[in-house]
Amino acid sequence: MNEAGLQTRAERLAAEIAEDILSQRLPPGTRLDEQGLALRYGVSRTPVREALRQLRTSGLIDMEPHKGATVARVTAEKLEEMFGAMAEIEATCARLAAIGMTPIERRRLQALHDRMSVMAQQADHAAYIDANTAFHAAIYGGAHNEIIQDIATGLRRRLLPFRQAQFQMPGRLAQSYAEHDAVLTAILRADASAAHTAMLHHVSLVENAFEAFSSTIS
Amino acid sequence: MNEAGLQTRAERLAAEIAEDILSQRLPPGTRLDEQGLALRYGVSRTPVREALRQLRTSGLIDMEPHKGATVARVTAEKLEEMFGAMAEIEATCARLAAIGMTPIERRRLQALHDRMSVMAQQADHAAYIDANTAFHAAIYGGAHNEIIQDIATGLRRRLLPFRQAQFQMPGRLAQSYAEHDAVLTAILRADASAAHTAMLHHVSLVENAFEAFSSTIS
DNA sequence: GATGATTTGTACGTATGTATA
DNA sequence: ATATACATACGTACAAATCAT
Numbered sequence: 001m002n003e004a005g006l007q008t009r010a011e012r013l014a015a016e017i018a019e020d021i022l023s024q025r026l027p028p029g030t031r032l033d034e035q036g037l038a039l040r041y042g043v044s045r046t047p048v049r050e051a052l053r054q055l056r057t058s059g060l061i062d063m064e065p066h067k068g069a070t071v072a073r074v075t076a077e078k079l080e081e082m083f084g085a086m087a088e089i090e091a092t093c094a095r096l097a098a099i100g101m102t103p104i105e106r107r108r109l110q111a112l113h114d115r116m117s118v119m120a121q122q123a124d125h126a127a128y129i130d131a132n133t134a135f136h137a138a139i140y141g142g143a144h145n146e147i148i149q150d151i152a153t154g155l156r157r158r159l160l161p162f163r164q165a166q167f168q169m170p171g172r173l174a175q176s177y178a179e180h181d182a183v184l185t186a187i188l189r190a191d192a193s194a195a196h197t198a199m200l201h202h203v204s205l206v207e208n209a210f211e212a213f214s215s216t217i218s
Numbered sequence: 219m220n221e222a223g224l225q226t227r228a229e230r231l232a233a234e235i236a237e238d239i240l241s242q243r244l245p246p247g248t249r250l251d252e253q254g255l256a257l258r259y260g261v262s263r264t265p266v267r268e269a270l271r272q273l274r275t276s277g278l279i280d281m282e283p284h285k286g287a288t289v290a291r292v293t294a295e296k297l298e299e300m301f302g303a304m305a306e307i308e309a310t311c312a313r314l315a316a317i318g319m320t321p322i323e324r325r326r327l328q329a330l331h332d333r334m335s336v337m338a339q340q341a342d343h344a345a346y347i348d349a350n351t352a353f354h355a356a357i358y359g360g361a362h363n364e365i366i367q368d369i370a371t372g373l374r375r376r377l378l379p380f381r382q383a384q385f386q387m388p389g390r391l392a393q394s395y396a397e398h399d400a401v402l403t404a405i406l407r408a409d410a411s412a413a414h415t416a417m418l419h420h421v422s423l424v425e426n427a428f429e430a431f432s433s434t435i436s
Numbered sequence: 437g438a439t440g441a442t443t444t445g446t447a448c449g450t451a452t453g454t455a456t457a
Numbered sequence: 458a459t460a461t462a463c464a465t466a467c468g469t470a471c472a473a474a475t476c477a478t
Contacts, residue, residue: 007283008445033464044447049465053268057275065225066453066465078364085365088310096306146296147303151369225453226466251443262468267444284444284474 009043010050016041017051021060021071022161028073032061059158079162086155087203090136093152094199097142098187106188109138113184120177125167128176132167135180139187139199163206179205227261228268234259235269239278239289240379246291250279277376297380304373305421308354311370312417315360316405324406327356331402338395343385346394350385353398357405357417381424397423 063069119128140149179202186194337346397420404412
């Protein structure tokens, strides 16, 4: 009954710890000693060690040899860089999508966008958030490059905890929809440069929205 | 006396195995059973397991739960995607560098480029290869975004084994230098769009050079 | 398709390195 | 500065899963 892909204790544990970090149950800076985690999650230290190694890769925790692990404490500068990188990668995806998306992919993107129009008007935040993820994922896929797609989804995952609140800002849904419209139009026109610009603009605004929302970080 | 950063057995082992893979001593498809590696490198299975987990991250090996690890067998399509991603990321770096490089960084890049002129004329392959790496690294740095820099260096590492031969092709040094010149000029002019285009072109040609050299893969 | 051999995943004990008194 | 305490790195043994016969 486990979700596909989480076949070992270590993998399930990594997912669980990641969830606890993203949900702030394990706040930044928290010491993650192996013994304690083993106790907390009811397993031995071995899968804990492997889970920590996996999490290090995703940037969720900091580790140094012989010094153990802590929940990554993201500095404001680092976060800014992450948003910047995200914007650049997404803009690249949009550019490639504008060039290479198949007619079917373009139609599907348009259809999704149309559905999002209704969600935005009805202010259905939950639905819009899901659809928004799908919209961006569709553009990653449209780039037709699995490497770039992996980079994009990885970055998005890392930024997830800092994006939770953005759609709660008044008027953000409508604004997001309008920005998506610019991206979509450029892609459908196969205007690579415009798609790049529009997406860069869109994701950068997400960053601004975040910064406006949370004053400062650690 | 160990190199800085390789403080644990697992890390040294990972570096050693990586070296053996990149040098083709462990050719693609080779089964990497933990017991065998432990025996071969004279350690226990525990550090071997950790080393393999690290290597999976860098894409050098494929792993599936309960099924062990093999040296990654890169398909032609995958390789093409990797070169494509590399080109896009490097082009992004060049664009950002054109916008944001400091005067000092620009001067240093120019100085390096000038030294490479001599190397190209004298057909000093070894020196040019080193300088070429430095040239590209300088542009990654000029992007002023550590995340993107990490992505770029990571991709470059993964592509390293497939780039060994490129500079051996007759006339490739001079061509490379000319392409660098276009990139440099655009960056010095702070012409973001031109820098992007020139770098995309440059790295894409590296891919072509590779494809011309090696007929087919696996 | 069942069974045995092999290999990975997990548990636990020991040793080495780091930090604190 | 030395010693003690503690956490991590490593080694070994057992359990579970895969695949070959």
